[in-house]
Amino acid sequence: MDSREAAGTAWSQEERPGLGRLIAPLPEEVFLRDHLGSRPLLLTGRPGRFAALFGWPDLNECLAAARVDPARMHLTRARQGVPVSSLAEPVPQLAARGKPLRLRPDRVLHALREGATLVLDGVEELHARLRSLVGSVERSLGAPVQANLYANLGGAADGFGIHWDDHDVLVIQAAGAKHWEVHGPTQEASVGVLSAPEQPVGRPYWTGTLTDGDVLYLPRGWWHRVSPGDGPSLHLTLGARLPSAGDLLGRLLRHMAAGQAIVRHDLPRHAGASTTASFYGDLRAALTEAVEEEGLLERLADEVCRAAVPERPVFTLPSAGTGPAESP
Template identity: 35%
Template sequence: MMETRRLLAVTELDHLADLPGPHPGGTGAQGHALDRVLATLSGERFLDRYWGRDCYQDTGEPDRFHHLLPWDELNRLLDGHRAWPLRMQVAKAGRSLPPSSYVEPIPGRGTGREPVLRVGGVKLHARLREGATLVFGSVDEAVPAVRDLAEALEHDLSAEVFVNLYASWGEVGAFDPHWDDHDGLILQIYGRKEWQLFGVGRPVPLPGDEPLNECPPVPSRQFELREGEALYVPRGHWHAVRPVGGTTVHLTFGFRRPVVEDFLKWVAERQRRHPEARFDLPLTGWDDETAVRLSTLRDRIGALLTEDGLRRYVAERDAHAQARPRHALPYAASGDFPPDAVVVLAAPRPVALHEDGSRCVIVSAGKRYDFDAVCAPLLRRLLERTPWRLDELVRDDDGGGPSSEESRELVAELLRHGLLRLGPTSQPLPAGASDRKGR
């Protein structure tokens, strides 16, 4: 019996590893994730004209976001929710209501320990009828369709993405006029809300910054954001939001991107490996030895404050980004995946296939994957980021590539490490579906 070749070695990525340039911004066969959200402007045009610069309102069909948050999904979320203080709040007229006004202890539990809380249906509904707004943080962790879109946006924009839900039935705003330290993309799922935009309050703010000025008394723009419309608000822009009666629900996708300060911290951190950055400072006065050390550091820092240094920083940042957890029980625990299972690349950021003679390398989610060069055709299929049926993906390669048995074991190992995950549909794709989607 022929011995199975060892096709893959996986190692943890050194935090200060030098990586080969940035990963390409390929978006796969489905196009840019922004094209799933914007109806009147392409994602590419939006990035060129508005991203990080100015507000943008997008129109569309009223029901185009309903699939993200069906009412059954929201009700399920609240029915099973333990009211974690950092996850959920109910707010009205600029203040958060005390949790006791909408949560209750679970009877018969918590004796002699911290009480276990849940959302009280009667209490919560009363607060909502009184005009309060339900705010559910990080809803992308709990609602599959929202999570899928958040993952796609994070991949294509190379940004940290989180999603908050806002639901209300009154005419009282939840918060006073404010600006945020992150960009926001608002999707109006149901109903409508009044928005007021006042212009820039703090240019390119960072977390913890205080306002430079007070909110202007008169908005520069005032309009209703209607069902099926989207609004982009860059960080630092004053805005106020008010429901206008009836049912209104929107999702805010928050984006945090690296800033120049992050790049500078990366440059400084990389000096720790050099002795010149580790010596004590001569607090009694300047000396020639210190001057030589600082001159050496200045040269090293200058070499990193370049286009090449920025590319290396981006590559390292993307390589260490972690994917959201995805569970695939019972298969993930048993390690036995059915032949009609659907798999898809799970990398949270764009990845590149670096080929070097007898080996090829992928770096993702803090791990380095070293493959035998014969795996390159299979890897190129996976990097398309389209779902593949397992039996289609691992078929025998007559051109000297891995056998079906080797490919199956390779895919199983990639599933165990999290580079692959089970696909987004519970229904297996028909044979050849991956080929059609990729084209």
């Protein structure tokens, strides 16, 4: 594990967060060249480093302002089968518009004291400074990024057991501590449902405890197990789905389909042998011509990378309505 000491100063409220500040003093270009997609990285920081970014008061505000959304909120490893809706109550309404729910603080506290971990997916959508951080990291990585939050009060069970993610992760320990066990990948470049790597055996690649102020980077496919400590813990995971060769092939297919009828044809499932052989011969020829066209794959790869980062809505009412995400 490549380990470095993070920048000693805490983030200020006025400072605009970004990848460079997150991994300082390691230069951003060094991280992108030497670590992104290939090697883990641990940056140990001082307690309180992320206090101005996100902490327990911010989580309390998000929970008080948000309505229950099962697509965003989850409970892990509490009493099995307990849905997050069981922690909620109806929202008093002057006019009936659906049946919204809001979280009850006493029920949430009870569940966390029983060992549950509360997970909020896409928490940057609920918090302005996280939204700014995620947007900046997206521009640096050239990939869509989502921030998920994990909160527990200590003594919780492992959230997900040992597992691997099909996307890269930057873990920000914002408060408390979590113990990590990291194993190397057991299959090269594992991807979602297309991969079924075997669980690792033998000694871990790294074990250690992330404490308040630390950052851990893991490329996709690296196995890990996370165990809460004895006290309250709050950590954020920035997940990034980097453009892959599969994305390039999808773009190549669309490019070919626009100009070559053979790519749009149905497969000859019921045709005779001669027709079937002719079809696959024509398809091979079209694929060969496309991949051998000078510069085509590189141009399409550039298109994939430029299209990888989605625009996030920025409202400018009462003037222009919506616009693209902030520019750096």
